[in-house]
Amino acid sequence: MKLLVGQSGGPTAVINASLFGVLDEALASSQVSGVVGSLHGIEGVLRRELIDLGQEAPETLALLPHTPSAALGSCRYKLRDDDLEAVLAVFRQYDIRCFIYIGGNDSADTAHRVGEAAHEAGYELRVMGVPKTIDNDLPLTDHCPGYGSAARFVALATMAAGRDTEAMRRTDPVKIVEVMGRHAGWLAAASMLGKRSAEDAPHLVYVPERPLAAEAILDEVARAHQALGYAVLALCENQPDPSGKVLGAEGTPVFVDAFGHAYHESPGAYLARRIQDELGLRARLDKPGSIQRMMTATVSATDRAEAELVGRQAVRCALAGQTDQMVILVRQPGEPYACTLDTALLQDIANQQKRLPASYLEPQASLPSQAFRDYALPLIGEPLPTLARLRAIPV
Amino acid sequence: MKLLVGQSGGPTAVINASLFGVLDEALASSQVSGVVGSLHGIEGVLRRELIDLGQEAPETLALLPHTPSAALGSCRYKLRDDDLEAVLAVFRQYDIRCFIYIGGNDSADTAHRVGEAAHEAGYELRVMGVPKTIDNDLPLTDHCPGYGSAARFVALATMAAGRDTEAMRRTDPVKIVEVMGRHAGWLAAASMLGKRSAEDAPHLVYVPERPLAAEAILDEVARAHQALGYAVLALCENQPDPSGKVLGAEGTPVFVDAFGHAYHESPGAYLARRIQDELGLRARLDKPGSIQRMMTATVSATDRAEAELVGRQAVRCALAGQTDQMVILVRQPGEPYACTLDTALLQDIANQQKRLPASYLEPQASLPSQAFRDYALPLIGEPLPTLARLRAIPV
Numbered sequence: 001m002k003l004l005v006g007q008s009g010g011p012t013a014v015i016n017a018s019l020f021g022v023l024d025e026a027l028a029s030s031q032v033s034g035v036v037g038s039l040h041g042i043e044g045v046l047r048r049e050l051i052d053l054g055q056e057a058p059e060t061l062a063l064l065p066h067t068p069s070a071a072l073g074s075c076r077y078k079l080r081d082d083d084l085e086a087v088l089a090v091f092r093q094y095d096i097r098c099f100i101y102i103g104g105n106d107s108a109d110t111a112h113r114v115g116e117a118a119h120e121a122g123y124e125l126r127v128m129g130v131p132k133t134i135d136n137d138l139p140l141t142d143h144c145p146g147y148g149s150a151a152r153f154v155a156l157a158t159m160a161a162g163r164d165t166e167a168m169r170r171t172d173p174v175k176i177v178e179v180m181g182r183h184a185g186w187l188a189a190a191s192m193l194g195k196r197s198a199e200d201a202p203h204l205v206y207v208p209e210r211p212l213a214a215e216a217i218l219d220e221v222a223r224a225h226q227a228l229g230y231a232v233l234a235l236c237e238n239q240p241d242p243s244g245k246v247l248g249a250e251g252t253p254v255f256v257d258a259f260g261h262a263y264h265e266s267p268g269a270y271l272a273r274r275i276q277d278e279l280g281l282r283a284r285l286d287k288p289g290s291i292q293r294m295m296t297a298t299v300s301a302t303d304r305a306e307a308e309l310v311g312r313q314a315v316r317c318a319l320a321g322q323t324d325q326m327v328i329l330v331r332q333p334g335e336p337y338a339c340t341l342d343t344a345l346l347q348d349i350a351n352q353q354k355r356l357p358a359s360y361l362e363p364q365a366s367l368p369s370q371a372f373r374d375y376a377l378p379l380i381g382e383p384l385p386t387l388a389r390l391r392a393i394p395v
Numbered sequence: 396m397k398l399l400v401g402q403s404g405g406p407t408a409v410i411n412a413s414l415f416g417v418l419d420e421a422l423a424s425s426q427v428s429g430v431v432g433s434l435h436g437i438e439g440v441l442r443r444e445l446i447d448l449g450q451e452a453p454e455t456l457a458l459l460p461h462t463p464s465a466a467l468g469s470c471r472y473k474l475r476d477d478d479l480e481a482v483l484a485v486f487r488q489y490d491i492r493c494f495i496y497i498g499g500n501d502s503a504d505t506a507h508r509v510g511e512a513a514h515e516a517g518y519e520l521r522v523m524g525v526p527k528t529i530d531n532d533l534p535l536t537d538h539c540p541g542y543g544s545a546a547r548f549v550a551l552a553t554m555a556a557g558r559d560t561e562a563m564r565r566t567d568p569v570k571i572v573e574v575m576g577r578h579a580g581w582l583a584a585a586s587m588l589g590k591r592s593a594e595d596a597p598h599l600v601y602v603p604e605r606p607l608a609a610e611a612i613l614d615e616v617a618r619a620h621q622a623l624g625y626a627v628l629a630l631c632e633n634q635p636d637p638s639g640k641v642l643g644a645e646g647t648p649v650f651v652d653a654f655g656h657a658y659h660e661s662p663g664a665y666l667a668r669r670i671q672d673e674l675g676l677r678a679r680l681d682k683p684g685s686i687q688r689m690m691t692a693t694v695s696a697t698d699r700a701e702a703e704l705v706g707r708q709a710v711r712c713a714l715a716g717q718t719d720q721m722v723i724l725v726r727q728p729g730e731p732y733a734c735t736l737d738t739a740l741l742q743d744i745a746n747q748q749k750r751l752p753a754s755y756l757e758p759q760a761s762l763p764s765q766a767f768r769d770y771a772l773p774l775i776g777e778p779l780p781t782l783a784r785l786r787a788i789p790v
Contacts, residue, residue, distance in 0.1 A: 296555065393447050
């Protein structure tokens, strides 16, 4: 049978490891007669931008697991109902009988609807989803490939920003690290994975699961600064206030474009400004943006290995006759860390969102809990570095 | 003799390697009777916040070269003339006869003036500077410890941002990476060290040495986007326009604080907005901020080794009777890369700034030249990763 693979949504540092897993498994199988790549996800099917992955050089394939981002190109395309017929027409034309889609919540929806349309049309097609998202917000799977590496970046970046602020506290006592995560706090929470003492950053972590008014955040920053002489906070780029509005999205926009769309400061920029203005403390913003999901130097080896594994497993499941499923990771109880593979229905993953449970947050402080640390630490790979702090015995 | 050491200015990922070099050399010398650390640079002397570094545990010292930021704390304090007497009073009180100051241009000025004041007062004091700055803008030395590691971060971050943009070009075709560097383009230029083909980021690099009007930048972005379908630009956080004003510093401020100080968008945010508004291309900004100078995962081993070496050398020079000098690195001609150590007068380094020479920039394009690449590549340590790009043969 002929297999088609695509990548979709925000890319990650290890989504190409999943692609490698799919390719290596499929190209080695006698049941597979060809592997077609769709450029820029489902858009490549609709536009017939399809490539023959069997013609790629072995050296290129060998580099894939170490190459960040989506080698096939990605998309953010919401499939319309009238697209489904066009997708099936292309599948028919090329005799595609297996569709592997690597992506997050929206991609699961796309894959599920394509599978459903094929079933209704009586076209035999096996559809498998491969989980991917730095946001870690897919239900049913213990975690999502891509998260571990982005979490490692955020943990190391927060350690870095923390030490920077500690040294520069006399002039720049407050630092804000603004990270991704869509509407879930998994990535912002990862900022605390390198924290080993009260002095270590972060001192405050804000996640969408626990909205707080800017005034309350300012109070917490003032208290943290008073305790240590400096304060580092991490927060999600979509951090809402209790009314549900993103922090800073009210008030005068920074600019209004030609179509009348208003653009506001990011929550980090907004808070930095108010901290400076109202607390009189110079606040600086580190906003790594796409670097956090792409940086090769901070890939988690665990994450990369799992990303490849879920790709392989999707092909194995399809060849065994499964369809309309996503491969998921199931955490085994106890130590050392281990996950097994299973599958879940695509429709149970599509358009759902798993957010941080209450037990992963400290009840009385704006910080993730030990339970979160226990959950996330195995995902980010090798232990984070131990840093020196002087005893500083006065002369 | 008793030695006092301090760290000053913006910290780096390897400034503690220099501190370790100073300590390891001084504590091992029979000529040194004690090593005093000044907290937050020269401010620690003025405030008598002095610590006994001989009492630190060997395990702590061993971790120092791998600990980013300034373990003693740093400062941005411009020494006033009437501070000099107070500094000398403290030196007299503790019988400090050797002053080692790890820092950049301003720190060289501080060290030089303290040495001069001691000389005028007939107080025997040996003063040595240890170079440090991610901006790489000190004259006379081939390069500055701290630059190689920050340059490695910027190179890897731009590779990451580039691959991200390439995959997401259908929705987010333009990315801006805004980096540090004060008023010199050394760090922005480092963004091109991972570029191996026309497709690779960056496609445009803007440095303060070559100011360009926003309109001209927009034209270049439009052309780069037309050629590839996406465009990544790197620029300095202080990028000026031809009038000398930082890009975006004119026009309506984002906010005005209680003291009437106006705050403007950063050049990256300003350009992103105009690209979006005038070219109709969604432009995203990655601004890693302090992360770029602190990240342990991107330290250059060459940089760390040299940072330790210049620290050791400063102690050796002082013990040999030298004073009012900064240790410098002298590049040896030919391959493989090698530097020897020498010294230069502090007053020839103080308050001077070395900017990118014209030969390090392409004459006809907004990109650094091959000559810059040859200069900078040995400084960032082990080779940057090779990434896969598919041949993408149509089906």
